[in-house]
Amino acid sequence: MSAGGLSAGVEVAPAGAKRRLSPMIYLYLAVAALAVVSLVRVLTGANDLTSSGTVAAALTAAVPIALAGLGGLWSERAGVVNIGLEGMMVLGTWGAGFAGYQWGPWVGVLAGVALGAVGGLIHAVATVTFGVDHIISGVAITLVAPGLTLFLAKLYFAKAPGGGQKQSPPVADVQKVSIPGLSSLLGDLEQKHWFLVSDVAGLLRGLTTGLSLLTLLAVLLLVGTAYVLWKTPFGLRLRSCGEAPHAAESLGVNVIKYKYSAIIASGAFAGLGGAILAVSSGQFRDGQTGGRGYIGLASMIFGNWRPGGLAAGAGLFGYTDAMQLRGEESVHALLLLLGLALLVLAFIQLRAKRFAVASVAVVLGAAFILWFATTDKAPPELVTAAPYVVTLLVLSLAAQRLRVPKYVGQIFRRGEG
Amino acid sequence: MHALVGENGAGKSTLMKTLYGMHRPDEGTITIDGAEVTFHNPADAIAAGIGMVHQHFMLADNFTVLENVVLGTEPKTGMSLDFKAARAKIKEISARYGLGVDPDSLVDNLGVGERQRVEILKVLYRGARILILDEPTAVLVPQEVDELFGNLRDLKAEGLTILFISHKLDEVLSVADDITVIRRGTTVASVEPGEVTARQLAELMVGSALPVPELRESTVTTTPVLEVSGLSVTGSDGRTVLSDMSFTIHAGEVLGIAGVEGNGQAELVEALMGIRPLAGGRVSLQGKDLAKESTRDRRDAGMAYVPEDRHRQGLLLEGTLWENRILGHQTKAPSVKAGGLLLDRKGAREDTERIVKDYDVRTPGIEVAIASLSGGNQQKLIIGREMSGNPVLLLASHPTRGVDVGAQAAIWEHIRRARAEHLAVLMISADLDELIGMSDRLAVILRGKLVAEYDPKSVTPEELGSAMTGAGEGVS
Amino acid sequence: SGSDTGSGSTPAPGNGSGAPASVKVGLAYDIGGRGDQSFNDSAARGLDKAKAESGIEVKELEAAAGETDAQKEDRLRTLAEQGYNPIIAIGFAYQGAVGKVAKDNPNVKFAIVDDFTPGTDDGANIANLTFAENEGSFLVGVAAALKSKTGNVGFIGGVNTPLIQKFEVGFAAGAKAAKPGITVQSKYLTQPPDFTGFNDPAKGETAANGQFDQGADVVYAAAGGSGSGVFKAAKAKNKLGIGVDSDQYNLPALADVKDVIITSMIKKVDLAVYDFIKSVKDGKFQAGNKVYDLKAGGVEYATSGGKIDDIKTQLEDYKTKITSGEIKVPATK
Amino acid sequence: MGRFSVRSISLGLAAPVAALVFALLVCSLILAGTGHPPIDVLDQMVKSVQRPRTLVNSINSATTYYLSAVAVAIGFRMRLFNIGVDGQYRLAAMLAAAFAGSSFLSGMPSFVRILLTLIAAMAVGAIWAGIAGFLKVTRGVSEVISTIMLNAISTAIVAYLLNADRLAVKVAGSNNIGTATITEGGRVPGFAYTGSSSKIFGLIILAALVGFLYWFMLNRTRFGFDLKATGLSESAAVASGVNVKKMVLASMLISGAIAGLVGMPQLLGSSYSYALDFPAGLGFTGIAIALLGRNHPVGMAFAAFLWGVLDQSSNVLDISGVPKEIVVIMQGIIVLSVVIAYELVRRYRLKLEQRDVGRALGTTKTAAEVSA
Numbered sequence A: 001m002s003a004g005g006l007s008a009g010v011e012v013a014p015a016g017a018k019r020r021l022s023p024m025i026y027l028y029l030a031v032a033a034l035a036v037v038s039l040v041r042v043l044t045g046a047n048d049l050t051s052s053g054t055v056a057a058a059l060t061a062a063v064p065i066a067l068a069g070l071g072g073l074w075s076e077r078a079g080v081v082n083i084g085l086e087g088m089m090v091l092g093t094w095g096a097g098f099a100g101y102q103w104g105p106w107v108g109v110l111a112g113v114a115l116g117a118v119g120g121l122i123h124a125v126a127t128v129t130f131g132v133d134h135i136i137s138g139v140a141i142t143l144v145a146p147g148l149t150l151f152l153a154k155l156y157f158a159k160a161p162g163g164g165q166k167q168s169p170p171v172a173d174v175q176k177v178s179i180p181g182l183s184s185l186l187g188d189l190e191q192k193h194w195f196l197v198s199d200v201a202g203l204l205r206g207l208t209t210g211l212s213l214l215t216l217l218a219v220l221l222l223v224g225t226a227y228v229l230w231k232t233p234f235g236l237r238l239r240s241c242g243e244a245p246h247a248a249e250s251l252g253v254n255v256i257k258y259k260y261s262a263i264i265a266s267g268a269f270a271g272l273g274g275a276i277l278a279v280s281s282g283q284f285r286d287g288q289t290g291g292r293g294y295i296g297l298a299s300m301i302f303g304n305w306r307p308g309g310l311a312a313g314a315g316l317f318g319y320t321d322a323m324q325l326r327g328e329e330s331v332h333a334l335l336l337l338l339g340l341a342l343l344v345l346a347f348i349q350l351r352a353k354r355f356a357v358a359s360v361a362v363v364l365g366a367a368f369i370l371w372f373a374t375t376d377k378a379p380p381e382l383v384t385a386a387p388y389v390v391t392l393l394v395l396s397l398a399a400q401r402l403r404v405p406k407y408v409g410q411i412f413r414r415g416e417g
Numbered sequence B: 001m002h003a004l005v006g007e008n009g010a011g012k013s014t015l016m017k018t019l020y021g022m023h024r025p026d027e028g029t030i031t032i033d034g035a036e037v038t039f040h041n042p043a044d045a046i047a048a049g050i051g052m053v054h055q056h057f058m059l060a061d062n063f064t065v066l067e068n069v070v071l072g073t074e075p076k077t078g079m080s081l082d083f084k085a086a087r088a089k090i091k092e093i094s095a096r097y098g099l100g101v102d103p104d105s106l107v108d109n110l111g112v113g114e115r116q117r118v119e120i121l122k123v124l125y126r127g128a129r130i131l132i133l134d135e136p137t138a139v140l141v142p143q144e145v146d147e148l149f150g151n152l153r154d155l156k157a158e159g160l161t162i163l164f165i166s167h168k169l170d171e172v173l174s175v176a177d178d179i180t181v182i183r184r185g186t187t188v189a190s191v192e193p194g195e196v197t198a199r200q201l202a203e204l205m206v207g208s209a210l211p212v213p214e215l216r217e218s219t220v221t222t223t224p225v226l227e228v229s230g231l232s233v234t235g236s237d238g239r240t241v242l243s244d245m246s247f248t249i250h251a252g253e254v255l256g257i258a259g260v261e262g263n264g265q266a267e268l269v270e271a272l273m274g275i276r277p278l279a280g281g282r283v284s285l286q287g288k289d290l291a292k293e294s295t296r297d298r299r300d301a302g303m304a305y306v307p308e309d310r311h312r313q314g315l316l317l318e319g320t321l322w323e324n325r326i327l328g329h330q331t332k333a334p335s336v337k338a339g340g341l342l343l344d345r346k347g348a349r350e351d352t353e354r355i356v357k358d359y360d361v362r363t364p365g366i367e368v369a370i371a372s373l374s375g376g377n378q379q380k381l382i383i384g385r386e387m388s389g390n391p392v393l394l395l396a397s398h399p400t401r402g403v404d405v406g407a408q409a410a411i412w413e414h415i416r417r418a419r420a421e422h423l424a425v426l427m428i429s430a431d432l433d434e435l436i437g438m439s440d441r442l443a444v445i446l447r448g449k450l451v452a453e454y455d456p457k458s459v460t461p462e463e464l465g466s467a468m469t470g471a472g473e474g475v476s
Numbered sequence C: 001s002g003s004d005t006g007s008g009s010t011p012a013p014g015n016g017s018g019a020p021a022s023v024k025v026g027l028a029y030d031i032g033g034r035g036d037q038s039f040n041d042s043a044a045r046g047l048d049k050a051k052a053e054s055g056i057e058v059k060e061l062e063a064a065a066g067e068t069d070a071q072k073e074d075r076l077r078t079l080a081e082q083g084y085n086p087i088i089a090i091g092f093a094y095q096g097a098v099g100k101v102a103k104d105n106p107n108v109k110f111a112i113v114d115d116f117t118p119g120t121d122d123g124a125n126i127a128n129l130t131f132a133e134n135e136g137s138f139l140v141g142v143a144a145a146l147k148s149k150t151g152n153v154g155f156i157g158g159v160n161t162p163l164i165q166k167f168e169v170g171f172a173a174g175a176k177a178a179k180p181g182i183t184v185q186s187k188y189l190t191q192p193p194d195f196t197g198f199n200d201p202a203k204g205e206t207a208a209n210g211q212f213d214q215g216a217d218v219v220y221a222a223a224g225g226s227g228s229g230v231f232k233a234a235k236a237k238n239k240l241g242i243g244v245d246s247d248q249y250n251l252p253a254l255a256d257v258k259d260v261i262i263t264s265m266i267k268k269v270d271l272a273v274y275d276f277i278k279s280v281k282d283g284k285f286q287a288g289n290k291v292y293d294l295k296a297g298g299v300e301y302a303t304s305g306g307k308i309d310d311i312k313t314q315l316e317d318y319k320t321k322i323t324s325g326e327i328k329v330p331a332t333k
Numbered sequence D: 001m002g003r004f005s006v007r008s009i010s011l012g013l014a015a016p017v018a019a020l021v022f023a024l025l026v027c028s029l030i031l032a033g034t035g036h037p038p039i040d041v042l043d044q045m046v047k048s049v050q051r052p053r054t055l056v057n058s059i060n061s062a063t064t065y066y067l068s069a070v071a072v073a074i075g076f077r078m079r080l081f082n083i084g085v086d087g088q089y090r091l092a093a094m095l096a097a098a099f100a101g102s103s104f105l106s107g108m109p110s111f112v113r114i115l116l117t118l119i120a121a122m123a124v125g126a127i128w129a130g131i132a133g134f135l136k137v138t139r140g141v142s143e144v145i146s147t148i149m150l151n152a153i154s155t156a157i158v159a160y161l162l163n164a165d166r167l168a169v170k171v172a173g174s175n176n177i178g179t180a181t182i183t184e185g186g187r188v189p190g191f192a193y194t195g196s197s198s199k200i201f202g203l204i205i206l207a208a209l210v211g212f213l214y215w216f217m218l219n220r221t222r223f224g225f226d227l228k229a230t231g232l233s234e235s236a237a238v239a240s241g242v243n244v245k246k247m248v249l250a251s252m253l254i255s256g257a258i259a260g261l262v263g264m265p266q267l268l269g270s271s272y273s274y275a276l277d278f279p280a281g282l283g284f285t286g287i288a289i290a291l292l293g294r295n296h297p298v299g300m301a302f303a304a305f306l307w308g309v310l311d312q313s314s315n316v317l318d319i320s321g322v323p324k325e326i327v328v329i330m331q332g333i334i335v336l337s338v339v340i341a342y343e344l345v346r347r348y349r350l351k352l353e354q355r356d357v358g359r360a361l362g363t364t365k366t367a368a369e370v371s372a
């Protein structure tokens, strides 16, 4: 079994039929989406839907997920499935805790990256050198990492001041930056609760106020990944290992080396995600990753193995998660939003003559709107599920044209081409 | 221009891979321009000016031509890949040798001929002085072959050394300056084209006479088996790949379909097998409409299928021989019992032994993984499997591709025998001699349409070739 | 530590008298164990105190995540077999295990913290040490309401379990008692069996920020390790927080944010554990439910940092009303 | 080469033996490095298994692990990655517990009650897994994502239902909350084992039956052949007439139905209600065990037992002062080393096989070889 998985006869994107949307179209789409959200906000009075606080929290929540997703991207683009991201993230949290309390947050981040990279190295040795099934190696790493970090925590943190057997001593946070003046200006606008204008203000304010340098770093890495993988010789070679390693080998590319670099980088990214989580929470805690590695992997698949897509996936997840954590009121409004979005989707699908999807969307959409109309709040237990439900709905109803790297999950052996 | 010939598994590819640094020789030396060299990997060979076009395409389908070509020797500006420079250089080489390759098209969209040219471009891009071409013509039609050899002659004139492998002995005799014949890993002869005939060359290769594909007497009946009318198929991207196809195959008849690869023959076979949905038209087998039936129902109705890519569609490589015997026959005795719900392992094993014997599959036993058999022996097992259970229609895509001469003769003989027993056959092949020799009727497919029909008794490969490329359109 | 760890050293039951001469205390933690800076640590403090005072021998074992009842049972039985008596089980998850093992070891004294389920974990040799978390939470709810300028306070629970709901209910009751019109927001970070809500400061911070943005200015964090995120948010936004379980103002791990912790709802598991060990040692073991409520000093509000000195009289007032029974604090929604 | 030649048997044994030796070696190094004499620790663990109670507990854990592993393995066999066994079994156990605990069943004969409970659990598991299967075949949603999401969603649903206003009952004084306790007639009696206070789960028979059916289905039925064929090569399976979409849906449903059973031995043999302390995370253990047992019905049984023993020995290690995390580390190392050993042996076996084929190729075939 390999995680390339079955295509199950589902249409994959036809090669070459790249209907590249122009940036302007994306902008229009974004504005239209924001308008719908804004409408729902005005209708429901759930101002938290687009408040700067929600946006900032969404960004914070999305960063570790996106970094784990980037880790998955690097690895899978080089043809290796990395289900061990969660484990590598755990290593990152420990590294950040260990170095962070002694030598400051930045050293902590570096240590997290390094430990994550070690996790990646182990995965590389197992999958590339020993040809172990990628899933097995990943599961083993995810299994060992929490045990190992706990073992090490008992060894190193139990006696440290402010530490414990399951947590590191406190780690200072890194600097946060804001654009002076802008914040208060946007804040005033946001407080007006005008249609669209306040939403844009909230969005911008959330993105520009109290921004952690680590968040900036994550954004840079996202852009940097896109550049390195698609615009440099190194990236081309790395991606060739995920598409046609034997062809690459026949052109003198050292496939093993690139696979190693990619998987180690993958671990480093996941480790960084963990480290950022630890540093921004002020300490390492056992179990603190809480499955974010898996969500990162999911966001990468969601994003169709592309940095922009995975950022969107992580952002969507972060947004809904932040919203549900911040209060139940906006989740109730989310019901209406989902209902409306589904109806819009039904309309689009109807025009494309996909009646089955359209009718499912109508029924679901009506159900959500009915649910919204007949209740005052969503049951708090179910609210926790909001990010997962939304992700699943978006995935199921949006056209899925996955373009998996062709050789992903397969075991490459030298000279077998 | 040096040619290397030998039967399947003689070691030709292995030797070339060794020259290209993909395998290490156990002993012996490689000398270039009088200097002894040692290659640890292809990069060393490339540095020494060797370029290789492999027997199977070595291309990343999801990359553009440009990305495929520059991979490994990318021009840079600063840190970035210099797409502009690369594009210019590719266009320049492409123009110089008349390769007609667009650097920005996606390889997935290219036909085999174009892919072959991309492979050559890759080699030229690296400035190779020694070109190794492993069976470059296997998938090309005569016109494309001529074009290719024209290109190679130009290169030769520029002082390049070319080493090529081919099973098509006429071709070898017409273009090579020297010929080396190898058998079971050693050189058995070094000859010049002037000294030998194709027949002699074949005898040197295998130690026996070259078999001729021919059907002998006609067994065609008037009973229609497969009737196809107005068949059309749309690709996943919405393009029409087959349009308005109509033909009938009778019991005891072989209909050969000639065409340049990528003109819809793969889609035709898959549509007939029910693997691809039809956009329109009727398909009926012995009068029964199949258009809505599943692949399994079609197989149950008596269709047999030799796929063009045995590794992808014909075999479970990790499965044993007898498990592969069951594949495609999951509903029929002797593979299953109890109304088709349970496997009949004993029956399947016994029948596999029969196929191994009847079809001369060279294997130490039926419990080994089929992956460890050579391609030719794998193909023999597939033919034997598909011929069992008395099918009424055989869809055979390249039934002898990559198979050595002995096995080829055996496969032809089996098809002939089944045809005498009223099997209807749809045969697709890139080997025009095989098509002409083995068909009762020949049709040419071009851009998803049947454009011409020929009598194999009178047609020449050149005529066929021009019809296949569209040059002979209108001929009937 | 343990010198006789070999198997087969089971003392024959019945050869000990009511109060064994040298007390060997076995303690089984809930998930998290010693070092969780919270509930289990509090139990550990009680154990340490008893040990320091009288040099008893102790053995501590810890639960694993996702384990079954059988494993808990095995843990208690192993302790019993090795001659540990009394045996203390920390957490309601031990309810079934304690009942069974106690029945089979009538001469061993057991205690279970946080649970009293008649028919399951009651018996002649079981002491049930339970707490009135709602009463303590009531008092910090009063403190929150009195300290709030916006008339809006928040509750953040780690995981949505009945135990944590007790904190929520008490807190809301206290806040409303002190300021009838007050808004009480409430949020649980995760749902069981996802217990990461006790260990995810990032989630705590997000939830707290949400409540602050909705107008709250005092937030009560009954969320274990996630509480540090809550205090971090409070500090960044100049708001106030309330701690839980121990006096969190004095925890070294929270030194950076301690100035926003106005008080903590202290749940004295240490006291209960210490009392229990002492009672066994002194031969004064008492079976049955011992409720550590406000009156018994089992729950308390912290005053470290002096942030609530100004409202102390009011708090003491409420305390008296509760202990006297004048105010009955609800325990369930 | 015969099916049961000396060579194939010794090659088959080489891998697990080499792996175990390697794993022991690495763990010994870790133990020695942290100041715990490896021999003593091993001795502790071996002694603990010899204790009847630990043995029984290990067997009981293995029973649930095994069911979980089979559920995962069915997906693996056709390259479907059902990460969702966890959510499937929790939802199934909770609803089945509520169902089995409801009073209207009390009049029925015991075996009918048990059977209905099992069917209910299988149905819930199948439906929950079926959602992922359905989304995959109709909308192309990767089952990896959908099952991760469905796990979290099932957590929320269980939390919602596990409320005194809905399916749970609240017992005064208890801080736990669970479904109504299943009465005597709805329980599955266990097998007593001398010297152990706990009994072996009666539903171990169910696990054995599931294992047997899994084996039978894979190796003896056409469905199983289609399933394996799809896993080995989707394109070849399609060409052979397999309807992959149907297979995906069918195998997700079966996988989910078996996942639904994962909680049953514990529920009907020990807990008798689904409460907050019902074991969680068994789905992930199942993945590890399926991998360790290489999806083989017997291999997974051994793997499950080994896992159970390691889990149960953690109390013993804890009491002798060895950090119990060592158990988890050991489990991970065992998984990796077993897999590496298998891969090395596989490569060696392939080499031997190719040599055989090469020989057959070179020689003309004799009658003896044909029937070899």
Ligand SMILES: Nc1ncnc2c1ncn2[C@@H]1O[C@H](COP(=O)(O)OP(=O)(O)OP(=O)(O)O)[C@@H](O)[C@H]1O
Pocket: B007, B008, B009, B010, B011, B372, B373, B374, B375, B376, B377, B402, B403, B404, D353, D354, D355, D357, D358, D361
């Ligand atoms: N290292 C090796 N030592 C011995 N035999 C080997 C080795 N590697 C491969 N083989 C043999 O090579 C054969 C498969 O090779 P391959 O498929 O390249 O054959 P081939 O020459 O292409 O055959 P065909 O012409 O039938 O396609 C098998 O017979 C296998 O046993």
Ligand SMILES: Nc1ncnc2c1ncn2[C@@H]1O[C@H](COP(=O)(O)OP(=O)(O)OP(=O)(O)O)[C@@H](O)[C@H]1O
Pocket: B006, B007, B008, B009, B010, B011, B012, B013, B014, B015, B055, B374, B402, D358
């Ligand atoms: N390392 C090796 N040692 C021994 N024999 C080998 C080795 N590698 C390959 N072979 C054998 O050499 C044979 C030569 O295979 P090769 O692919 O070179 O054949 P070929 O002449 O190119 O045939 P084809 O015409 O089918 O391409 C294989 O059948 C295999 O049995």
Ligand SMILES: [Mg+2]
Pocket: B012, B013, B014, B055, B134
């Ligand atoms: Mg070859």
Ligand SMILES: [Mg+2]
Pocket: B008, B009, B375, B402
């Ligand atoms: Mg070959």
